[in-house]
Amino acid sequence: MGSEEALPLLEVRHLSVSLGTREGEIRPVSDVSFVIGKGEAVALVGESGSGKTLTGLSLLALFPPGARIDSGQILFEGLDLLAQDPATLRKIRGQRISMIFQEPQSALNPVLTVGTQMRELFKSHTDLSDIRIREVVADRLRSAGLPDPGRISRSYPHQLSGGMRQRVMIAMAIALDPRLVIADEPTTALDPTVALQILTLLSSIRDGRTKGLLFISHDLSHVRRISDRVLVMYAGRIVENSPARRFFGTGPLHPYSRALLASRPEGTGRTRKDAPLPAIPGQVPPLWNLPEGCAFAPRCSRADERCRMEAPPWQSEGEAGALCFYPDRTTMGAPLHVA
Numbered sequence: 001m002g003s004e005e006a007l008p009l010l011e012v013r014h015l016s017v018s019l020g021t022r023e024g025e026i027r028p029v030s031d032v033s034f035v036i037g038k039g040e041a042v043a044l045v046g047e048s049g050s051g052k053t054l055t056g057l058s059l060l061a062l063f064p065p066g067a068r069i070d071s072g073q074i075l076f077e078g079l080d081l082l083a084q085d086p087a088t089l090r091k092i093r094g095q096r097i098s099m100i101f102q103e104p105q106s107a108l109n110p111v112l113t114v115g116t117q118m119r120e121l122f123k124s125h126t127d128l129s130d131i132r133i134r135e136v137v138a139d140r141l142r143s144a145g146l147p148d149p150g151r152i153s154r155s156y157p158h159q160l161s162g163g164m165r166q167r168v169m170i171a172m173a174i175a176l177d178p179r180l181v182i183a184d185e186p187t188t189a190l191d192p193t194v195a196l197q198i199l200t201l202l203s204s205i206r207d208g209r210t211k212g213l214l215f216i217s218h219d220l221s222h223v224r225r226i227s228d229r230v231l232v233m234y235a236g237r238i239v240e241n242s243p244a245r246r247f248f249g250t251g252p253l254h255p256y257s258r259a260l261l262a263s264r265p266e267g268t269g270r271t272r273k274d275a276p277l278p279a280i281p282g283q284v285p286p287l288w289n290l291p292e293g294c295a296f297a298p299r300c301s302r303a304d305e306r307c308r309m310e311a312p313p314w315q316s317e318g319e320a321g322a323l324c325f326y327p328d329r330t331t332m333g334a335p336l337h338v339a
């Protein structure tokens with residue numbers, strides 16, 4: 001077994017990305033660290049604007065104009081993505097790491113048929129013959145749960161339903177058999193039945209041993225179905241990183257994660273398009289005007305003077321961890337406050 005076998009699929013180390021905005025400089029990705037192991041599905045959750053999409057894009061070394069990488073490393077199978085030249089990155093994108101984008105409409109070209117777009121992927125990344133490409137395209141569409149690949153191939157994106165478009169996006173994301181798939185809110189615009197089918201499809205993408213999935217979602221009931229590990233983002237930071245079994249079992253460590261879980265609507269089978277995350281009193285502070293100390297302190301029932309003044313430390317318990325002075329080191333639901 002070579003040393004490469006021992007490497008995680010992906011490791012993000014202390015990544016910070018700043019952006020100049022009209023309101024001033026913001027840091028939507030702030031000291032973000034996490035690992036995706038081979039065969040692991042990791043969920044990234046958090047309220048709107050917390051930095052989930054920018055974190056996902058970072059894994060493709062894609063940054064919005066005006067973005068600055070302040071620090072950090074992104075190691076994909078040991079290769080530092082931020083140190084690669086554009087040609088190498090183009091090869092890695094799609095072929096080794098692919099992304100299902102939050103807006104399927106904007107990710108698919110409206111004036112080209114699905115077949116043309118999929119064939120193009122193979123033409124630019126492989127040297128397969130045209131006949132073979134047609135076969136592989138049909139195969140990928142079928143794998144994505146589209147039983148009539150001929151008809152889908154001839155269709156333009158607008159001729160397909162939302163669920164079918166999302167399946168096409170998935171077919172494109174898995175086309176070149178990548179090792180890591182990033183799925184950014186892949187179920188948001190879909191009705192609940194279709195959303196569940198898409199979730200099943202996504203969990204089947206990930207091979208038991210070699211492939212990884214980063215599943216970005218607002219919906220904790222979906223996260224529960226699909227993930228091995230849960231990352232919670234708040235105002236640009238990862239505030240919790242815990243095994244899903246613990247997160248949904250004994251419960252998460254961070255008061256914010258607990259609030260997300262506690263205020264989840266009853267009847268978790270219900271997917272709500274309009275209000276995907278439950279309401280927690282108060283609002284996410286604007287990134288250009290973060291409070292001193294913990295960014296969640298103004299909304300946290302447990303916060304004290306220290307939380308408002310000092311940056312909280314990362315505290316671990318077994319394989320779980322949280323950025324908090326007072327994580328819920330729960331034993332049978334009883335919080336243990338650490339001084």
Ligand SMILES: Nc1ncnc2c1ncn2[C@@H]1O[C@H](COP(=O)(O)OP(=O)(O)OP(=O)(O)O)[C@@H](O)[C@H]1O
Nearest residue numbers: 019021028047048049050051052053054055064287
């Ligand atoms: N191109 C950009 N220019 C300026 N600010 C941006 C840009 N892209 C994102 N931001 C800001 O960065 C922060 C994080 O954005 P991001 O899209 O990553 O959030 P998100 O967690 O994916 O939210 P959502 O759940 O709404 O998709 C937000 O405050 C957003 O306004």
Ligand SMILES: [Mg+2]
Nearest residue numbers: 052053054102
């Ligand atoms: Mg987003």
